[in-house]
Amino acid sequence: MINENAALYKDFHACDNPECSWSPRKIVRGVEVKFDGGSFTFRYxxxxxxxxxDIYQLTPxxxxxxxGIDxxxxxxxxxxxxxxYEDRELEIRDLLEIRDLVEALGVTVKRDDMNKVVTFLAMLSAFTDNDQINVSFRAESSTGKSYIPLExxxxxxxxxxxRIAYSSPTAFFHERxxxxxxxxEIMIDLEKRILIFLDQPHNQLLERLRPLLSHDQKELIYKITDKREKLGLRTKTVRIIGYPAVIFCTGRLALDEQEATRMILLSPEV
Structure with missing residues (x-):
């Protein structure tokens, strides 16, 4: 499948050489093949x-x-x-070697090389189909655990x-x-989204997010209770669509095993 992240780097190599695979326009047997970094079009x-x-799904x-060609x-x-596409992917990999990425991210985050690279790649994963990564920064208070994700x-x-400073178990579903x-139904589209919890979410919210964090299904249905109804309690259906990349910034060092298995655990340098 076409890597949507490649579009982020298409300006790194602006080539007018028709012999170069990165050329945005090539002609073969009278057919113009054009690539814009995210998709292909053909003209005859x-x-x-x-x-x-997804060029791999296209059949001759x-x-x-x-x-109308043979x-x-x-x-x-x-x-x-x-x-x-394949030549471009190879060049993108060369451009994004870890040391280059560390240097590029160093413009905003001077130290903490491993943490900033993992955080960047986790956020970048939000734009994949189903390979999203969840990260949890765990540290004592006032240690800058939210600095890297925000930067x-x-x-x-x-x-x-x-960016979420705090959310109750039901407010997350109502407000989003x-x-x-x-x-x-209440529809929540989290496709290609990056969620950053700036503090430890409510325990019940974490429990409800477990199927989302573990990518159980592309669409999840939740039943929540709305206490704001005039006629008393009422059950509402919430449908969450897509997998986001989720970043947690928590001062709670102890983490439930079920959450720990669903995310990468990091600690900022002190």
């Missing part, structure tokens, strides 16, 4: 196919039919797209960051969701 004359976010037969030309165009989060799109008028 006035016919266009795409965008395709489909491309042949959509562009199967051999479609196969050549698809192979060119695959070569562009690193500034490098990501802010509409994807959710939007009501679906057709089903009456």
């Amino acid at each position: 004359g006035d016919r266009i196919a795409g965008p395709y976010h 037969e489909e491309l042949s039919e959509k562009l 199967l051999e030309a479609a196969l050549a165009a698809r192979l060119t797209a695959l070569q562009i 690193i989060s500034a490098l990501f799109p802010q509409d994807r960051i959710v 969701g939007a009501r679906d008028e057709e089903t009456g």
